[in-house]
Amino acid sequence: MSGQRPDRRPLVAHIVYRFDTGGLENGVVNLIDHMPRDAYRHMVVALTEVTDFRHRLRRDDVECIELHKPPGHGAKLYPRLFRLLREHRPAIVHTRNLAALEMQVAAWAARVPLRVHGEHGRDVEDLDGTSRHHQRLRRLYAPFVHRYIALSQDLARYLTERVGIAPARVAQIYNGVDAGRFRPASGGEPGPIPGAPFAAPAHWLVGTVGRMQTVKHQPLLARAFVRALQVQPALRERLRLVLVGDGPLRAECQAVLAGAGMAELAWLPGERADVPDLMRGLNAFVLPSLAEGISNTILEAMASGLPVVATAVGGNPELVADGRTGLLVPPDDVEAMAKALLRLADDPDSARAMGLAGRIEAEQRFSLEAMVAAYLLQYGGAQQGRPDSPFHDAAGGT
16 A cells, blocks of 8 residues: 555564464464564464464464475475565574474575574474484584574473584573463362363363374373272272363274273363363363473463373473472373372372462463563574674574
């Protein structure tokens, strides 16, 4: 429109593999939604597709673009992404995880002033971070990246110690949680979950929320629930399991429960959008993952005032204070997880105290305000012409 003043806010291009339900994508949405409007404009570029998850973005000035990447290396997308970046001229490109890291080459060719890469969690094919191939890939693209952001101390150590990135180029920023949206149930007792066949106080509900894929390992929780009731049959009257989410592991969880004759003691509603209400209906939250970066669902559970049982993998021990805000158990250990479930179910007062301590921790250490402030500090390096800036062109070394 003639006479309209150009928008001089710097543009951040967030590049992800797929913009769909997930912890990484949820973190992108939280960052965009809570960053001051007058600081930056944003666009989301999905290498494959953008789903209805885009409606989680509350801002109306965010463009979402999908590139429909075919299987294989992303070099075929370089010309298209190059043209896209030259057209929009972002001040910052921020890629996430290994699947999007190769797009840093196109950002470098397009002369994007600040190129940031975020590590959000372990690769499915490399849960312990020992893959030499994945380390070599990260080293290959390191010259094109100015700055790395690791969501956990565990991932920061991986980048510096195994990949060999200079510590000065790595910042560690925890995810933030919306402590207003995720809050304890009023009155201190779980509220009813819409559509659920169980409810407090008649039942004591333990549950999890997330994509039912290999790394999340929900069948471990199903087996631990079965084992807990085998050890203490009297709990069958009140202990109930809630498994929220959809994916290839859902049928396996159902088979585990049915095989033990406990299908009627569990509720698997599939994917739900009302996660805050679901959290407020639980007595305890469980994350049985094989690997994690920084789990959004753990933070959401803590903010909801729930004690958390989590496997001691990735960044989980950085979130859950064992014995104070929840319990940590070894990964893929049915007996250990069953004992943790029994410990909480047998002592509801202690479980409630852990949940309250977790709420305080979420407010003090994992606020959205703290997360946004940290990203604003990192993005501030987009200022050009400062040879002393940590974002000065890193091409040629790690």
